[in-house]
Amino acid sequence: MLNKLVALLKGSKETAEQVYLRENNIQFDIEQGYIVDGIVVNKCSERLEYFSNRKLTNFDDLKELFYKAILINEKIDLEIASGRYVTRLGNTEENLKQFKVIIQKLNDYYKIFKRDK
Numbered sequence: 001m002l003n004k005l006v007a008l009l010k011g012s013k014e015t016a017e018q019v020y021l022r023e024n025n026i027q028f029d030i031e032q033g034y035i036v037d038g039i040v041v042n043k044c045s046e047r048l049e050y051f052s053n054r055k056l057t058n059f060d061d062l063k064e065l066f067y068k069a070i071l072i073n074e075k076i077d078l079e080i081a082s083g084r085y086v087t088r089l090g091n092t093e094e095n096l097k098q099f100k101v102i103i104q105k106l107n108d109y110y111k112i113f114k115r116d117k
Contacts, residue, residue: 017113020113021109024036024105024109025037025038033058033059033060034059034060034106036102036105037098037101037102039098039102041059041102041106042058044102046089047091047099048072050089051071051075051076052068052071052072059106062106062107062110063110063115065103065106066107066110066111069107076096076100080093080096
């Protein structure tokens with residue numbers, strides 16, 4: 001009985017990946033995809049498609065997002081610096097900065113835990 005209890009307590013310890021996901025408020029839903037800071041990021045797929053020059057259509061492939069992040073961030077920075085926001089996407093300085101944070105969190109997650117070493 002005691003051995004079962006000890007095994008149960010050892011098994012409930014969080015992995016480093018689980019701690020990272022919890023601390024950065026990242027979740028994965030099979031139907032919706034990644035959820036970061038309470039935002040279902042695939043609902044921002046039109047914005048992602050625009051900033052990746054139509055290379056990415058959703059956030060499901062973290063590897064591709066990781067390799068396209070430089071281009072995406074440069075385009076976001078350019079739009080913020082120019083102050084000319086794409087109105088059909090509802091872009092504002094605030095939501096573009098939030099978009100960059102989401103991309104950064106997903107890229108860090110990929111780099112630390114998913115990328116082949």
